[in-house]
Amino acid sequence: MRFKQSGDKSLRSGLRIFLTLFLLFAVYCLPVTNAESLEVKRRILPNGLTILQTERHNLPIVTVTVLVKASPLDEAPEKAGLANLTAELLTEGTVRRKAADISEEIEFIGASLTASVDNDYTLVSLSVLKKDAEKGFELLSDVLLNPVFPEEEILRNKELIKGAVRQNEESPSYVAAREFKKAVFGELPYGRLITGSLETLDNIKKEDIVSFHAAYYRPGNSFMSVVGDLTDEELKSLVQKFFSSWKYIKTNERRPVPQVEKKQKTLVIDKELTQANIILGHTGMRREDPDYYAASVMNYILGGGGFSSRLMEIIRDDKGLAYDVHSYFAPDKYGGLFEVGVQTKNESAGAVVSEILKQMKRIRQEPVSEKELDDAKAYLTGSFPRKLETNRKIADFLTAVEFYGLGLDYIEKYTGYINSVTRKDVLRVAKKYLDPENYILIVVADKAKANMGKGGAK
Amino acid sequence: MLLLFPLSTGAEIKEYVLDNGLKVIISEDHKVPLATFQIWYRVGSLDEQAGKTGLSHLLEHMMFKGTPKYGSKAFSRIVQRNGGIDNAHTTMDHTMYFQTMSSDRIGISIDLEADRMANLLLSPEETASEKEVVKEERRLRYEDDPQTSLYENFVATAMMTHPYRNPVIGWMPDIVAIQRTDLYNHYNKYYAPGNAFIVVVGDVKAEDILSRIKLSFGGIKKASPVKNKIAPEAEQKGEKRVYLKKEAELPYMLAGYHTPSFPDEDSFALDILSTILSEGKSSVLYKDLVYEKKLALDIGAEYEGLHIDPFFFLVWGTAAPGKDIAVLEKSVYAEIENLKKTPPLERAVQKAKNQIEASFIFGQDSLYMQAMKLGMFETLGGWRLMDKYLEGIRKVTPEDVQRVAKKYLTEDNRTVGILIPTKKMRKEQ
Numbered sequence: 033m034r035f036k037q038s039g040d041k042s043l044r045s046g047l048r049i050f051l052t053l054f055l056l057f058a059v060y061c062l063p064v065t066n067a068e069s070l071e072v073k074r075r076i077l078p079n080g081l082t083i084l085q086t087e088r089h090n091l092p093i094v095t096v097t098v099l100v101k102a103s104p105l106d107e108a109p110e111k112a113g114l115a116n117l118t119a120e121l122l123t124e125g126t127v128r129r130k131a132a133d134i135s136e137e138i139e140f141i142g143a144s145l146t147a148s149v150d151n152d153y154t155l156v157s158l159s160v161l162k163k164d165a166e167k168g169f170e171l172l173s174d175v176l177l178n179p180v181f182p183e184e185e186i187l188r189n190k191e192l193i194k195g196a197v198r199q200n201e202e203s204p205s206y207v208a209a210r211e212f213k214k215a216v217f218g219e220l221p222y223g224r225l226i227t228g229s230l231e232t233l234d235n236i237k238k239e240d241i242v243s244f245h246a247a248y249y250r251p252g253n254s255f256m257s258v259v260g261d262l263t264d265e266e267l268k269s270l271v272q273k274f275f276s277s278w279k280y281i282k283t284n285e286r287r288p289v290p291q292v293e294k295k296q297k298t299l300v301i302d303k304e305l306t307q308a309n310i311i312l313g314h315t316g317m318r319r320e321d322p323d324y325y326a327a328s329v330m331n332y333i334l335g336g337g338g339f340s341s342r343l344m345e346i347i348r349d350d351k352g353l354a355y356d357v358h359s360y361f362a363p364d365k366y367g368g369l370f371e372v373g374v375q376t377k378n379e380s381a382g383a384v385v386s387e388i389l390k391q392m393k394r395i396r397q398e399p400v401s402e403k404e405l406d407d408a409k410a411y412l413t414g415s416f417p418r419k420l421e422t423n424r425k426i427a428d429f430l431t432a433v434e435f436y437g438l439g440l441d442y443i444e445k446y447t448g449y450i451n452s453v454t455r456k457d458v459l460r461v462a463k464k465y466l467d468p469e470n471y472i473l474i475v476v477a478d479k480a481k482a483n484m485g486k487g488g489a490k
Numbered sequence: 491m492l493l494l495f496p497l498s499t500g501a502e503i504k505e506y507v508l509d510n511g512l513k514v515i516i517s518e519d520h521k522v523p524l525a526t527f528q529i530w531y532r533v534g535s536l537d538e539q540a541g542k543t544g545l546s547h548l549l550e551h552m553m554f555k556g557t558p559k560y561g562s563k564a565f566s567r568i569v570q571r572n573g574g575i576d577n578a579h580t581t582m583d584h585t586m587y588f589q590t591m592s593s594d595r596i597g598i599s600i601d602l603e604a605d606r607m608a609n610l611l612l613s614p615e616e617t618a619s620e621k622e623v624v625k626e627e628r629r630l631r632y633e634d635d636p637q638t639s640l641y642e643n644f645v646a647t648a649m650m651t652h653p654y655r656n657p658v659i660g661w662m663p664d665i666v667a668i669q670r671t672d673l674y675n676h677y678n679k680y681y682a683p684g685n686a687f688i689v690v691v692g693d694v695k696a697e698d699i700l701s702r703i704k705l706s707f708g709g710i711k712k713a714s715p716v717k718n719k720i721a722p723e724a725e726q727k728g729e730k731r732v733y734l735k736k737e738a739e740l741p742y743m744l745a746g747y748h749t750p751s752f753p754d755e756d757s758f759a760l761d762i763l764s765t766i767l768s769e770g771k772s773s774v775l776y777k778d779l780v781y782e783k784k785l786a787l788d789i790g791a792e793y794e795g796l797h798i799d800p801f802f803f804l805v806w807g808t809a810a811p812g813k814d815i816a817v818l819e820k821s822v823y824a825e826i827e828n829l830k831k832t833p834p835l836e837r838a839v840q841k842a843k844n845q846i847e848a849s850f851i852f853g854q855d856s857l858y859m860q861a862m863k864l865g866m867f868e869t870l871g872g873w874r875l876m877d878k879y880l881e882g883i884r885k886v887t888p889e890d891v892q893r894v895a896k897k898y899l900t901e902d903n904r905t906v907g908i909l910i911p912t913k914k915m916r917k918e919q
Contacts (some may be wrong), residue, residue, distance in 0.1 A: 092851065140841045142845045143847075161848055188784070193812050304736070306633045337570065352623050355623055411571060413593065418573070421856065464742040
């Protein structure tokens with residue numbers, strides 16, 4: 033591979049821009065380009081479950097995502113990992129089915145049913161052939177509404193998670209990312225491991241999981257995106273059959289998350305490695321921050337634009353110091369990160385860090401060129417249709433639009449927001465959101481060989 | 491002019507061969523206003539000699555380093571400015587370049603790819619610098635990843651003569667030694683229209699695309715390379731073992747059995763066998779070794795059959811903390827022995843077929859994946875083999891699965907790699 037696509041997180045964040053409207057019971061046409069549009073139906077069930085639907089009949093498949101507002105934000109720190117463990121256990125036994133029955137039934141029809149936890153929410157995703165849509169919805173409903181969290185499955189899953197946490201130590205990029213968010217956010221939820229730690233997992237009891245599920249897995253605290261080969265009528269009857277019995281209970285508002293200050297800290301972790309894995313960065317922005325568009329343009333030029341970015345041009349193309357270098361804002365609901373990530377041979381760690389800081393300073397001091405600005409805008413607006421190519425991408429998109437209250441006119445507005453960014457805006461957000469003095473620097477490397485340069489951390 | 495063929499997936503494929511030998515495969519899909527353009531060169535590590543490994547991969551990198559018309563750094567910038575993404579990859583069998591963008595701009599791909607097929611610069615300075623990048627890539631993917639390091643050791647142990655024994659990225663000393671002349675010769679020999687084919691999938695009109703391709707590529711004249719059939723590995727007669735001691739957390743095992751590649755008549759049953767063994771939580775190995783016995787943290791099996799020459803049926807697993815890797819290894823073989831004694835249930839075979847067919851259909855949702863499948867099968871002898879693959883899968887019986895397990899998954903045909911973690915005591919600063 034010439035280049036590992038490292039943009040997953042940033043691509044996703046690119047979608048999570050802020051929109052503002054909440055609308056009920058209506059059909060909207062979202063023009064994607066002049067030729068195309070995305071038709072979205074939005075309805076709310078009497079129990080409070082919001083459903084977004086896009087029909088697509090090009091293939092006999094159906095993709096469903098259920099977003100539940102349950103994440104580390106809703107855990108006690110000593111029980112970190114509770115949201116993740118709850119999600120893992122959804123498919124490990126319900127009132128009607130044992131763990132083995134669930135996997136057998138879902139896999140026999142070639143479908144997939146998975147759950148995952150992000151900083152802000154839990155996603156439960158189903159992909160199923162149209163002919164098996166009824167079975168798929170039945171299983172999806174069963175795992176969401178009726179999980180029983182058997183003791184032996186809790187124990188088994190804790191052991192598997194602990195094993196994975198330990199195995200992750202083999203990955204220097206995982207170690208660097210873990211230490212980075214810990215250094216930025218400290219003990220706040222965004223600073224913790226979503227999986228929890230070996231200690232906090234032991235503190236989680238069955239009753240914690242049962243009450244977490246009972247409190248947060250509620251229709252008024254969730255919504256569903258359905259994309260694919262289902263008509264309006266077909267979806268209505270499936271939802272009526274499998275989700276109307278989901279009982280509404282009011283969920284408490286989330287507590288506000290305190291903001292953190294930027295600070296300088298360097299941490300070098302010694303491992304038997306040929307490369308230094310480096311993360312340099314600090315707090316970023318919330319997704320609702322109105323500067324997000326200008327920051328997207330600025331970041332594209334700095335290190336988000338792959339081979340069109342300055343960091344890639346200088347560190348990879350000109351100096352041959354790395355295979356990949358990138359920067360991104362990872363904006364969540366109540367805070368976010370800005371980070372530059374790179375791997376380089378131990379000996380050149382210091383040189384690469386200096387170059388990153390130099391480029392952060394430069395973009396804060398000099399306006400970017402007209403051409404850089406135009407290229408960034410052309411990419412960010414022109415790449416939009418690709419974000420809506422597949423059922424899965426559309427389902428993720430609808431989920432982001434709904435969770436961040438972006439409004440269904442987002443597709444139209446996005447191009448305008450990006451195109452209104454000026455060179456002055458880029459300079460302003462670079463000054464405001466990049467800090468080449470108060471940053472966290474994490475280096476996972478062979479310490480004896482890593483040359484951090486003068487004033488470095490060796 | 492265009493030949494038209496329906497595939498069982500419902501897509502209609504159009505095919506055309508230019509006078510210079512360049513084949514063009516087009517599938518119209520109008521669901522979104524996008525298109526994927528892929529150009530596949532029939533060259534990979536299969537075509538490399540000892541001491542010159544990694545040439546195809548480094549050349550792939552150099553293809554982004556400019557022509558007289560478009561200088562270094564221009565390629566991806568042009569694509570991105572047009573809202574597109576581009577990338578490339580090299581495998582044992584092929585090197586593929588692609589762009590995905592709005593379908594009304596796909597002509598840009600055609601111009602850029604035709605230009606670099608004929609006019610690559612390969613400047614000595616760029617070559618020296620890009621070698622450093624590839625060395626970093628190798629450190630990232632191989633040297634610092636214990637399980638991938640073991641895989642590299644395993645392959646080189648299991649195979650003695652065939653070029654598949656070398657890593658696609660190349661051995662480190664070979665990367666260091668590659669000269670500009672090596673790259674130039676490799677480029678001249680293999681980057682010929684008769685040794686390549688194009689796949690376009692998306693919201694395009696086949697006739698329009700074809701005439702643009704003819705215009706840009708039609709004038710390129712280069713002789714096609716003469717390729718000799720590579721002698722197969724001698725039959726393995728007795729188990730081989732390799733150990734790797736490296737800083738890691740958990741022991742890991744990887745066992746591989748020599749198997750024929752698709753479209754060998756046994757390849758379909760081998761594919762079903764690997765699906766039964768490890769696809770999903772209801773699979774044989776997951777249920778027994780992860781769920782019931784708790785010996786493994788993860789487990790996998792894969793029939794690596796979509797290659798030009800024979801490769802492996804692989805089985806691997808990471809020991810759960812505190813569990814003995816030797817016990818895990820024995821237990822894996824015990825499950826395989828069970829399948830040899832008793833054929834799998836009809837339902838298990840049907841489940842595997844359903845999983846394979848469904849994943850095929852889900853894959854059709856992505857233009858890139860559609861093009862990948864066409865290209866992959868074209869590399870193996872023709873994209874129509876895609877239908878043969880699905881037909882073959884549908885015909886597999888439980889007895890076929892038992893038969894191929896007996897035939898290939900034997901101790902004498904097996905090579906085993908074991909990762910033994912070492913860990914120094916260190917301090918954090």
